[in-house]
Amino acid sequence: xxxxxxxLTGFGGYIPRLRLQRKSIAQANAWVAPNFLGKGKGERSMAxxxxxxxxxxxxxxxxxxxxxxxxxxxxxxxxxxxTMAFKDRLNAGIIAAALTLEETxxxxxxxxxxxxxxxxxxQALSAVKAGxxxxxxxxxxxxxxxxxxxxxxxxxxxxxxAVSVGTENVIAKYLxxxxxxxxxxxxxxGDTEExxxxxxxxxxRDEGFTKIVPRAVKAALANxxxxxxxxxxxxxxxxxxxxxxxQLAKKSGIAPETARDTLAANCGETGAAHSLVxxxxxxxxxxxxxxxxxxxxxxxxxDAMVFEATDKLASQAGKRGIAGSLANRQExxxxxxxxxxxxxxxxxxxMRAEQDKKTALSTLYRNEAMIMGLVGGRxxxxxxxxxxxxxxSVNPNxxxxxxxxxxxxxxxxxxxxxxxxxxxxxxxNPPNHYxxxxxDEGGRIMMDFTDVEQGTVDSGMEVxxxxxxxxxxxxxxxxxxxWKAVPIASANAKSKTGQAAE
Numbered sequence: 001x002x003x004x005x006x007x008l009t010g011f012g013g014y015i016p017r018l019r020l021q022r023k024s025i026a027q028a029n030a031w032v033a034p035n036f037l038g039k040g041k042g043e044r045s046m047a048x049x050x051x052x053x054x055x056x057x058x059x060x061x062x063x064x065x066x067x068x069x070x071x072x073x074x075x076x077x078x079x080x081x082x083t084m085a086f087k088d089r090l091n092a093g094i095i096a097a098a099l100t101l102e103e104t105x106x107x108x109x110x111x112x113x114x115x116x117x118x119x120x121x122x123q124a125l126s127a128v129k130a131g132x133x134x135x136x137x138x139x140x141x142x143x144x145x146x147x148x149x150x151x152x153x154x155x156x157x158x159x160x161x162a163v164s165v166g167t168e169n170v171i172a173k174y175l176x177x178x179x180x181x182x183x184x185x186x187x188x189x190g191d192t193e194e195x196x197x198x199x200x201x202x203x204x205r206d207e208g209f210t211k212i213v214p215r216a217v218k219a220a221l222a223n224x225x226x227x228x229x230x231x232x233x234x235x236x237x238x239x240x241x242x243x244x245x246x247q248l249a250k251k252s253g254i255a256p257e258t259a260r261d262t263l264a265a266n267c268g269e270t271g272a273a274h275s276l277v278x279x280x281x282x283x284x285x286x287x288x289x290x291x292x293x294x295x296x297x298x299x300x301x302x303d304a305m306v307f308e309a310t311d312k313l314a315s316q317a318g319k320r321g322i323a324g325s326l327a328n329r330q331e332x333x334x335x336x337x338x339x340x341x342x343x344x345x346x347x348x349x350x351m352r353a354e355q356d357k358k359t360a361l362s363t364l365y366r367n368e369a370m371i372m373g374l375v376g377g378r379x380x381x382x383x384x385x386x387x388x389x390x391x392x393s394v395n396p397n398x399x400x401x402x403x404x405x406x407x408x409x410x411x412x413x414x415x416x417x418x419x420x421x422x423x424x425x426x427x428x429n430p431p432n433h434y435x436x437x438x439x440d441e442g443g444r445i446m447m448d449f450t451d452v453e454q455g456t457v458d459s460g461m462e463v464x465x466x467x468x469x470x471x472x473x474x475x476x477x478x479x480x481x482x483w484k485a486v487p488i489a490s491a492n493a494k495s496k497t498g499q500a501a502e
Contacts, residue, residue, distance in 0.1 A: 006129050007307060008172040011280045011316055012064030012162040014056050015267055015325035017451060018332045019043040022154050028335040029149045036154065044268035045157035046332055047143050049341040049428040050450055050468040053081040054091055055481070056160035057141040058098045058467040062411075063320045064137070064162040069408040071099060074164075076106040076133035078124050080116030080140040082189075082272050084109060085479050094481065095139065097372035098467045100408055106133065114299030116140065116272040117161070122303065124165040125174055136165040142271030145342055147195050155239045157268025161276035161322065171313045172283065172293065176224030177305035180216045184208050184300065205240055209248060212302050217252040217294060220304035228253035231306075232291040233282050235260050236298070237274035254294070260286060266326055275303075281322040289313060330453075341428070353426040357473040359480050369406065374465065374483045376443055377404030385442035409465070410483060413440045416461045421454060437463055437485050450484040462488045 026040030047056065057079060065071055079092040086094075092107035106127075110120040117140030124136035141160035146152040186204040187196045213236065221228060234249040241264070246256035260282050262269070270277050275297040287293060289311040297303050320328075332338070339345045369375040370388050377389030381403045384395040389407070393400045419435030426432075433449035435457075449457065450468055463485040470482040 004167045005170050005173045006125060006167055007165070007170040007174040007310075008163050008283075009135075009166040009169055010064050010164040010171065010319075011283055011321060012060045012062070012319060013160070013277060013280045013322035013325050014059035014063060014320075015045045015157075015159040015270075015277075015322060016047045016051055016056070017328055017330045018046040018048060019266070019329045020046040020332045020335070020338050024333045024335045025154055025338075033149050036149075036151075039151070039154050042265040043329075043331070044154065045159055045270070046338055047158040047341070048451060048468075050470075050484070051143065051158070052085055052469060052479070053083045053141040053143050053160070054085050054094055054098075055466070055468050056143065056158065057081070057095055057139040057162070060141065060160040060162035061095065061099055061137060061139055064164060065099070067411045069100065069411045072102050073135045074099075074101050074105060074137050076108075076124060076127055076136035077101065078108045078110060078120035078136065078138045080110040080118075080120035080138070080272050081142055082111060082114065082116060083141075083143050083145075084111055092139075094372070097368055098481070100369070100373040100375065100410075114272050115297050115301075115303050117274075117276045118295065118297040118303035118305065121163065121165070121276070122177065122179070122305070125177075125305075128165050128167065134166060138163050138165060138276070140273040140276045142273050144196070144271050145194050145344070148339060148344055150195075152196065152198070155264070155269055157263075157270050159267065159270035159277055159322075159325070160273050161280045163276060163280070169312050169315065170310055171316060172287075172307040172309050175226060175292070175306040175308055176220060177303070178216060178219035178223050179303050180212060180219070180301040182212055182301040184212065186299075201240070205244065209238065209240070209244075209298055210251065213248050213296060213298055214252040216296065216302035216304040217254070220294065220306055224306035226292055226306055229255070230292050231255075231258055231294050233260055233286060233293040234258040234296075235275065235278045235282055235293060236262075236296040237269055237278060238262055238298070239264070239269050263322075263326075266329075272297075277322055281326075283309065283313060283316070284319075284321045284323045287313065330451075337429075349426060352424070356475070357471045357478075357480070358476065359471075359473060359478055364480075371482060373408065374410045376407045376409055378407035379403050380405055383442075385439070387443050387445050407443075409439060409443065409445070410467075411465075412443075414438060414463050414465070414485070415440070416457065416459050416463060416485070416487065417444065418459060419449070419457050421457070433457060435485075447483065447485045449487060451486045456489055457487050464488060 023040040084091040110116045127133040187198045245259040250256045287309040293307045295305045376387035379393045417436040421431040438444045471480040
């Protein structure tokens with residue numbers, strides 16, 4: 001009996017739309033660090049104030065899963081990140097709730113290493129191979145905080161990637177892999193620290209990457225039964241430039257021209273997510289059926305995996321992925337906004353921000369489907385759709401009782417009915433946009449808007465819904481999540497002014 005092929009069955013990606021221009025960082029700090037002016041080229045991805053590793057992972061997963069809200073087939077979820085929102089709460093569980101996965105899903109957090117993304121992928125491959133999972137979802141996401149006036153501020157970026165693992169409709173067959181565990185410390189972040197402490201670059205290049213990566217490649221190729229000259233794509237995150245990655249490929253016996261774009265110019269290095277970010281980008285832009293890919297991530301040793309693209313790869317053509325995310329960009333030159341969004345400056349928020357943001361955890365639990373998954377109700381007798389779901393229908397002509405079934409709003413099409421741009425209430429990115437959103441199939445919800453510029457909103461605009469941070473409870477270190485609306489401007493849309501609180 002032929003052995004089933006195990007591998008990747010789909011992909012998705014998410015890079016925040018804001019792109020901070022490195023020139024603005026370098027110029028703002030030129031008075032103290034003129035040496036950074038030479039690094040002020042290109043742009044780095046920048047998360048909005050209401051985005052974190054969890055919300056970006058949700059967006060990458062939604063890209064992979066598509067608009068179908070029946071996700072009962074997903075039986076395992078592996079989440080890799082070094083910047084999880086909670087140290088002691090199942091972060092993958094938050095993601096599972098947002099995606100409305102079944103409570104029987106195996107949800108796993110993989111943390112404490114830049115290899116978290118590739119380690120999560122290896123765990124998923126092992127689970128599927130052992131028959132413990134059939135359709136595993138692997139997410140990797142990072143939103144790292146950097147010191148102002150640091151090289152990392154320029155080199156890093158924010159983003160997430162998603163891949164699914166299974167045995168049906170495989171787009172990239174897994175051929176084998178290897179892991180080297182070497183306690184080589186190129187950087188570290190202590191338990192009580194916000195920022196990484198980094199060691200000297202030449203040491204990391206010469207003693208770390210140069211000596212460890214080729215050994216991992218050799219072991220992975222041997223386990224996969226693949227010769228170095230068969231590799232068409234060499235995927236390795238590295239902040240030391242594409243030329244250095246080419247040198248590592250050559251040192252590993254692989255043609256240097258197979259080294260794939262590290263996305264340094266238009267994204268930055270996205271931490272534990274970056275190997276999967278680069279892999280998704282490679283599958284979208286470079287790989288062809290039959291191509292063999294070596295996927296690597298260096299950190300405390302090195303993970304190495306070998307894949308072979310199949311003719312099923314074309315099935316992913318409609319995905320946004322990383323290429324689509326990179327194309328959907330908004331140039332940002334305000335360095336102070338970047339510092340503020342990342343909590344790097346103390347600023348006067350005003351009296352309206354002085355609120356106790358304590359979350360009633362019992363209420364959150366009882367209403368988890370509504371709050372986390374945006375699940376409302378649909379009356380089985382009258383067909384009326386409403387949010388929130390309740391025992392009594394809102395149908396004015398027939399107040400039926402206990403006739404509602406769960407109805408998921410997150411993937412439904414909707415438009416703005418009415419809106420306001422409020423300068424009086426506190427907002428991390430004023431003015432505070434919010435309004436009434438109506439759904440094409442029925443139902444309406446009052447929602448906050450996000451990823452919106454002043455003067456670009458109007459009634460009748462289509463919106464897409466996104467899972468974001470609603471509030472920060474700074475007293476208790478708790479983050480409250482909910483769904484928000486992102487207005488979609490048409491190609492010929494003109495800036496308009498609208499209602500505004502004064």
